[in-house]
Amino acid sequence: MAPTAPLDRPYPAQNQDTDTRTLIDGLNQALRDSGLTQSDFATALGTSASRLSTYRNGKTTPAATFYLRARRIGHCLREAYSLGWMSSIRTADAIAEALDDDDNTWALKMVLQGRDHLHALLSERDDLAGAWEAAPPSTGATQWDVLLATLAGHEFEAAGLRAPAWTQCAPLASPWVIESARTDAETVREQTPAWLSQLGVFIRAHDLATQGAG
Known part of the structure; x- marks a missing residue:
């Protein structure tokens, strides 16, 4: 039986270059930080769940501004919750x-x-x-x-x-x-x-x- 792909990377990382894997890892970390489902995190970022999925599996490369926004918002949600603030x-x-x-x-x-x-x-x-x-x-x-x-x-x-x-x-x-x-x-x-x-x-x-x- 083929090994199951990690939950935070829903598609195999075959034939992906280092930069693409780093981008995918960053988006997955942002999602984990947010504490949200992929669908809710996509809404938070102003995009669709299907579009975010294509970014997370490396099929499409997001704009740099989107990537940075995702990392920042994921971090801010995590920190705000840890400090007891509502989002x-x-x-x-x-x-x-x-x-x-x-x-x-x-x-x-x-x-x-x-x-x-x-x-x-x-x-x-x-x-x-x-x-x-x-x-x-x-x-x-x-x-x-x-x-x-x-x-x-x-x-x-x-x-x-x-x-x-x-x-x-x-x-x-x-x-x-x-x-x-x-x-x-x-x-x-x-x-x-x-x-x-x-x-x-x-x-x-x-x-x-x-x-x-x-």
Whole structure:
């Protein structure tokens, strides 16, 4: 029986030159560092699982910028997790779990907690910004995707950094008002920051403020 190829190299390395094998090893290390499946890591990098697979088996050579981005984001995810910080991916997953339980209150808590973790990360370790440059999977609800993306983009801009591409969103087709206890919808609209209301998301600035947020 022929030996089974290692799990982190799904295809034999026959007839591959040293540089190609080094590139493959680097991508496999980035995937391991990320702690993600190949499909989720591909999403984080803004590509498809099939395309990433062709890079990992040496059939296609990625651009140098893609390779460096993969290594950096994999490293940043690993380090952020080791320090106890949420990433864009873990935040989206937590929101999705809350929505599956029909718990919008917990979903809002998770998106704000993720935002606060991003704020702390950019303040203390902006070299790990890649943990939030990684594009997250959908939460399963467009309005929550837009809220997460907009909050994250706002934090990057406030820190003087370029916001990741995934944080750029089109306005919602229909306005979404996140109502607050004892506050009517019209008041929520009036008290929503302009950078959110322009995307059709309405939540009071007061309800966005949590301990640790800037």
